[in-house]
Amino acid sequence: xxxxxxxxxxxxxxxxxDCGSCNGCDIEILAAxxxxxxxxxxxxxxxxxxxxxxxxxxxxxANRRNHRVLKRLYDQMPDPKVVMAVGTxxxxxxxxxxxxxxxxxxxxxxxVDVYVPGCAARPEQIIDGVVLALQKLSEMSEKxxx
Amino acid sequence: MSENKTKKFTVFPFGPQHPVLPxxxxxxxxxxxxxxxxxxxxxxxxxxGIERACELNDYRRxxxxxxxxxxxxxxxxxxSYCETIEKITDAEVPDRARxxxxxxxxxxxxxxxxxxxxxxxxxxxFESLFMQLWRDREIVLELTEKTAGHRIHLSTCAIGGVxxxxxxxxxxxxxxxxxxxxxxxxxVAPVFRNDRSVKAxxxxxxILPKSRAVHLGAVGPTIRGSGVSQDMRTLGxxxxxxxxxxxxxxxxxxxxxxxxxxxxxxxxSIDLINxxxxxMPDGPILSKSTMFPDGxxxxxxxxxxxxxxxxxxxxxxxxxxxxxxRTPTLPNIPPLLEMxxxxxxxxxxPIVLSIDPxxxxxxxxxxxxxxxx
Numbered sequence: 001x002x003x004x005x006x007x008x009x010x011x012x013x014x015x016x017x018d019c020g021s022c023n024g025c026d027i028e029i030l031a032a033x034x035x036x037x038x039x040x041x042x043x044x045x046x047x048x049x050x051x052x053x054x055x056x057x058x059x060x061x062a063n064r065r066n067h068r069v070l071k072r073l074y075d076q077m078p079d080p081k082v083v084m085a086v087g088t089x090x091x092x093x094x095x096x097x098x099x100x101x102x103x104x105x106x107x108x109x110x111x112v113d114v115y116v117p118g119c120a121a122r123p124e125q126i127i128d129g130v131v132l133a134l135q136k137l138s139e140m141s142e143k144x145x146x
Numbered sequence: 147m148s149e150n151k152t153k154k155f156t157v158f159p160f161g162p163q164h165p166v167l168p169x170x171x172x173x174x175x176x177x178x179x180x181x182x183x184x185x186x187x188x189x190x191x192x193x194x195g196i197e198r199a200c201e202l203n204d205y206r207r208x209x210x211x212x213x214x215x216x217x218x219x220x221x222x223x224x225x226s227y228c229e230t231i232e233k234i235t236d237a238e239v240p241d242r243a244r245x246x247x248x249x250x251x252x253x254x255x256x257x258x259x260x261x262x263x264x265x266x267x268x269x270x271x272f273e274s275l276f277m278q279l280w281r282d283r284e285i286v287l288e289l290t291e292k293t294a295g296h297r298i299h300l301s302t303c304a305i306g307g308v309x310x311x312x313x314x315x316x317x318x319x320x321x322x323x324x325x326x327x328x329x330x331x332x333x334v335a336p337v338f339r340n341d342r343s344v345k346a347x348x349x350x351x352x353i354l355p356k357s358r359a360v361h362l363g364a365v366g367p368t369i370r371g372s373g374v375s376q377d378m379r380t381l382g383x384x385x386x387x388x389x390x391x392x393x394x395x396x397x398x399x400x401x402x403x404x405x406x407x408x409x410x411x412x413x414x415s416i417d418l419i420n421x422x423x424x425x426m427p428d429g430p431i432l433s434k435s436t437m438f439p440d441g442x443x444x445x446x447x448x449x450x451x452x453x454x455x456x457x458x459x460x461x462x463x464x465x466x467x468x469x470x471x472r473t474p475t476l477p478n479i480p481p482l483l484e485m486x487x488x489x490x491x492x493x494x495x496p497i498v499l500s501i502d503p504x505x506x507x508x509x510x511x512x513x514x515x516x517x518x519x
Contacts, residue, residue: 015163016168017163017170018168018169018170018192018506019170019192020191020192020193020194020506021192021217021506022213022214022215022216022217022220022506023168023169023216023217023218023504023506024214024217024218024220024298024299025217026168026169026217027168027217027218027261027298028297028298030168030280031280031283031284031287034264034276034277034280034281035277035278035280035281036280036281036284047165048163048164048165050163060192060506061194063191063192063193063194065190065191065193066162066170066191066192069162069163069170069191073163095210095211095214096194096196096199096214098199098202098203099194099195099196099198099199100195100198100199101193101194101195102194102195119214119299120217120296120297120298120299122297
């Protein structure tokens with residue numbers, strides 16, 4: 001494994017964006033970072049800047065207003081990048097499937113690598129999803145290094 | 147404004163994606179050097195159209211949809227929806243169910259206030275306090291999980307009562323959990339009350355005079371921090387009429403006062419839950435009604451952020467004619483815009499957080515700018 005890949009996996013920086021969820025998944029993502037679950041022990045740091053992030057964590061369904069913001073955030077992130085859809089509504093639209101302003105899951109707007117189900121997704125599941133995303137990131141990173 | 151035209155101002159956006167706000171709200175600030183001159187809010191990033199979906203769904207399934215308007219005060223949304231339908235169908239709610247609803251509503255409030263106190267500490271840059279409060283909050287989430295099997299969504303409310311009962315073991319767990327939480331809060335509360343750096347960030351910031359608070363229609367802890375004793379729990383819905391409840395108010399009209407209101411309400415909620423558990427009668431928890439709602443009803447209850455208003459029209463079928471929901475953050479946004487004027491850029495996060503914005507609640511409306519379109 002090259003040094004760059006090693007460094008990326010040692011401390012993945014997460015960008016969190018709320019697309020229109022009920023806040024349930026958002027508070028669980030924050031709970032995953034706080035002492036009981038403590039995702040920081042894996043080097044996972046929540047960062048507000050898309051230009052420094054490796055992992056985009058999105059909650060909630062895409063809608064007609066925010067899909068542009070989501071696309072822009074995704075485009076601003078440097079390669080390699082991994083997208084994680086947290087919660088049922090980010091994956092498929094879920095309970096908001098028949099709401100008139102929603103487009104459905106976020107995969108209608110940007111490519112998604114990891115889906116985390118649950119309404120709201122539990123912190124354990126979210127950390128599990130991040131671990132899966134890291135495997136993907138490592139593959140992408142090695143491909144880039146070659 | 148004639149003077150403003152000759153001066154040079156900077157305009158910068160705050161949001162929709164910002165480290166301080168977990169939710170997408172955009173505020174456009176016009177600043178003169180460091181001082182804020184004008185604030186323009188820009189909403190609609192999480193508008194989903196839930197009110198329309200409520201008309202499309204079976205009215206009984208709406209309980210779960212209303213719960214997902216906001217994950218933080220989910221139980222209160224479900225409770226308020228059920229109460230409104232019960233008012234239309236004249237359903238009688240059993241006494242035990244009324245007390246159980248009160249207990250869970252207060253548990254939601256505890257969860258929400260602890261969450262807010264933590265986020266507020268983080269907004270001030272006090273990260274260790276944030277971590278400590280969120281660790282204490284896990285006690286409440288564990289109780290929620292023991293009750294309903296899920297950490298966030300309780301989903302225990304039903305039309306005509308509740309779907310889950312509490313046994314002796316669970317009640318004992320509630321009592322011990324809450325006394326543990328009270329001890330933990332005793333350690334944290336002095337930091338919010340007396341710490342010099344917290345006071346420097348909160349005292350005298352974001353002043354909302356009493357008369358302006360009433361005029362602009364602020365609700366919840368925002369108006370109670372300006373010395374107005376307005377709380378929907380005094381209406382005595384569910385079991386609140388029997389629990390000897392008095393609202394908490396502070397008079398200093400600033401961010402500090404609003405923080406103190408929420409801090410005191412944490413203790414008050416613990417007391418209310420304990421009192422409700424003491425007085426809880428035995429009996430059935432659900433009275434089933436087979437009638438479809440036919441008629442109109444309104445309902446007001448107090449959420450952690452203030453008054454929520456439900457208006458439902460039923461037409462005697464399985465679908466509802468209209469559901470209208472006004473959530474507490476919406477009336478709190480005009481006061482927020484006034485509070486921010488004249489403050490420095492560094493004060494933005496504590497002042498914005500002081501109204502406890504919950505954007506996913508608020509997005510019930512969209513503004514269409516005809517000229518721009």
